[in-house]
Amino acid sequence: MDQQMDAVVFVALGQYEITTRPIPHINNSNDVLVKILAASICGTDVHILHNPPGVIANPGIILGHECVAEVVATGQAVKAYRPGDRVVADNNLPCGTCPACLSGNANLCQNITSMGVHIDGVFAQYAVFPDTALVKISPDVPIEKAIFAEPLNCVMGAMKKLKVMPGDTVLVLGGGPIGQYFTGLMKASGAGKVLVSEISDFRAEFALKQGATRVIRPDREDLLAAVLEETKGVGADIVIDAVGVLINDALATVKNGGSILLFGMNANARQEIAQNTITARGLTIYGNFIGLNTLYNTVNTLENNVVDFENLVTHKLALKDFAIGLEAMQKGQAMEVVLYPFE
Numbered sequence: 323m324d325q326q327m328d329a330v331v332f333v334a335l336g337q338y339e340i341t342t343r344p345i346p347h348i349n350n351s352n353d354v355l356v357k358i359l360a361a362s363i364c365g366t367d368v369h370i371l372h373n374p375p376g377v378i379a380n381p382g383i384i385l386g387h388e389c390v391a392e393v394v395a396t397g398q399a400v401k402a403y404r405p406g407d408r409v410v411a412d413n414n415l416p417c418g419t420c421p422a423c424l425s426g427n428a429n430l431c432q433n434i435t436s437m438g439v440h441i442d443g444v445f446a447q448y449a450v451f452p453d454t455a456l457v458k459i460s461p462d463v464p465i466e467k468a469i470f471a472e473p474l475n476c477v478m479g480a481m482k483k484l485k486v487m488p489g490d491t492v493l494v495l496g497g498g499p500i501g502q503y504f505t506g507l508m509k510a511s512g513a514g515k516v517l518v519s520e521i522s523d524f525r526a527e528f529a530l531k532q533g534a535t536r537v538i539r540p541d542r543e544d545l546l547a548a549v550l551e552e553t554k555g556v557g558a559d560i561v562i563d564a565v566g567v568l569i570n571d572a573l574a575t576v577k578n579g580g581s582i583l584l585f586g587m588n589a590n591a592r593q594e595i596a597q598n599t600i601t602a603r604g605l606t607i608y609g610n611f612i613g614l615n616t617l618y619n620t621v622n623t624l625e626n627n628v629v630d631f632e633n634l635v636t637h638k639l640a641l642k643d644f645a646i647g648l649e650a651m652q653k654g655q656a657m658e659v660v661l662y663p664f665e
């Protein structure tokens with residue numbers, strides 16, 4: 323019989339179980355078997371386990387996609403990795419052959435397979451990745467810093483598009499984990515002011531720790547008035563919607579000629595917008611989905627302490643205590659929940 327490992331498995335609508343599964347094998351010559359040193363719970367995991375689900379996953383798969391891992395064994399064609407290497411990973415596996423992949427947009431691959439959504443993920447003691455999904459990270463980077471690589475990589479994809487100028491005023495709509503990463507990265511990239519709009523006290527405090535100049539509380543004060551006050555009446559150079567339903571707030575607060583980046587995802591949201599405002603005010607609107615060739619830069623960002631999100635870690639739990647972490651995430655009482663499969 324195969325050796326067994328602990329795993330968190332998606333069962334059906336809103337249900338999961340903590341169980342055992344066989345330790346996975348190397349099947350392809352470019353496969354890498356890794357030991358999961360730590361994994362973290364993402365909003366995506368919460369969406370999968372929501373009923374009705376915000377993200378559709380395949381029943382029976384091992385959940386989880388954010389991890390720090392150590393290489394245990396490699397397939398015969400693997401050249402870049404040896405047992406003992408510390409790695410982080412991009413869980414989104416492009417097919418490599420569709421028109422999007424062939425034109426350099428692998429993040430938009432029409433056959434993309436996401437570990438922890440479509441196939442087995444990392445809420446387990448071991449996982450198998452293709453070598454192309456991994457990047458080495460120095461073991462000197464504490465695990466609780468390195469764990470941010472995967473979500474940060476998605477935000478780095480957006481940073482690549484935005485081209486922030488030193489001194490820019492950036493407005494981040496939403497102070498969840500993604501809003502926090504944008505805040506830290508924008509400060510590190512030279513933004514003059516980073517304004518964060520957030521209604522939760524819990525999240526507002528983290529945003530200030532991350533370097534936000536001001537947290538605007540749209541439930542208690544007028545968002546537009548606050549932005550105009552901070553920008554000499556001009557509006558923000560860049561507005562980021564980290565929620566997924568706030569394009570109208572973004573249109574109201576961005577300066578003429580400014581840029582809006584839509585990052586948060588809500589497949590059911592529909593907004594009525596005055597399209598002419600984009601045309602007449604010369605606005606640029608970007609959408610961004612996950613990272614694209616940014617994981618290497620993301621690792622350099624973490625290794626060189628350009629940003630440090632370690633203070634966002636609110637929970638450190640054994641994998642078997644997944645329920646505690648999930649509940650804290652569902653209630654908005656957690657920022658980053660780190661799970662340790664060997665505790």
Ligand SMILES: [Zn+2]
Nearest residue numbers: 364366388473
């Ligand atoms: Zn994630």
Ligand SMILES: [Zn+2]
Nearest residue numbers: 417420423431
């Ligand atoms: Zn493809």
